[in-house]
Amino acid sequence: SAVISQKPSRDICQRGTSLTIQCQVDSQVTMMFWYRQQPGQSLTLIATANQGSEATYESGFVIDKFPISRPNLTFSTLTVSNMSPEDSSIYLCSVERPRDSTYNEQFFGPGTRLTVL
Amino acid sequence: AQSVTQLGSHVSVSEGALVLLRCNYSSSVPPYLFWYVQYPNQGLQLLLKYTTGATLVKGINGFEAEFKKSETSFHLTKPSAHMSDAAEYFCAVSVGGGNKLTFGTGTQLKVEL
Numbered sequence: 001s002a003v004i005s006q007k008p009s010r011d012i013c014q015r016g017t018s019l020t021i022q023c024q025v026d027s028q029v030t031m032m033f034w035y036r037q038q039p040g041q042s043l044t045l046i047a048t049a050n051q052g053s054e055a056t057y058e059s060g061f062v063i064d065k066f067p068i069s070r071p072n073l074t075f076s077t078l079t080v081s082n083m084s085p086e087d088s089s090i091y092l093c094s095v096e097r098p099r100d101s102t103y104n105e106q107f108f109g110p111g112t113r114l115t116v117l
Numbered sequence: 118a119q120s121v122t123q124l125g126s127h128v129s130v131s132e133g134a135l136v137l138l139r140c141n142y143s144s145s146v147p148p149y150l151f152w153y154v155q156y157p158n159q160g161l162q163l164l165l166k167y168t169t170g171a172t173l174v175k176g177i178n179g180f181e182a183e184f185k186k187s188e189t190s191f192h193l194t195k196p197s198a199h200m201s202d203a204a205e206y207f208c209a210v211s212v213g214g215g216n217k218l219t220f221g222t223g224t225q226l227k228v229e230l
Contacts, residue, residue, distance in 0.1 A: 004160060009158075031216065033216070040126075040222070041222055042121070042207070042219075042220040042221055042222045042223065043161075043207065043209075043218075043220040044220075045217055045218070048216075092160065092161070094161075096216050104216060105163060105166075106163075106216065106218060107160070107163075108153075108160035108161040108162075109160050110158060110159055110160045111160065
């Protein structure tokens, strides 16, 4: 398994500001993922972060809005830039670990609940 | 592209009653299917998965799910609900063992005395 912590657990921010969310894993992992869960909607993958390379963003998400850092194999940050109320969501990071020969299991952090006023 | 539909955003059952949470998927290739549970203020935890082989899969806490290709379904069941089962449940699909999960919108399970 994997123990994942996120900071902050929740925050209330003003529109136009930025918030950086931290994700810490208890051991080294190759791939880390950032998801968004908007109210009443499913989790949506924002980007995949590999250490030592640029993050790979999913359709509809751009680096200018959601810059990601991955300085080492146990840590990543996601910044939500120039926030608007539409960015109010739960943001989750996840990592994957080999489960068996057929697939890698994803483990999720507790999430960061963001409210933008 | 794959997608997941969870019927019923809220399900309420009595303690001891059958739990049935519905999940239908759409995928152009054989899918890997997952059920995750999220307790309040906690991360998602894997309940069970289907990758290949036996279509009836058993998970933690007495839950099980059956992959039915003909119905494109992967419904989650538990014979007897317990108060501790109250949580939000997410069905998810990935294709070819890839790491990109597509999630359903979730079902909030309430267990009443």
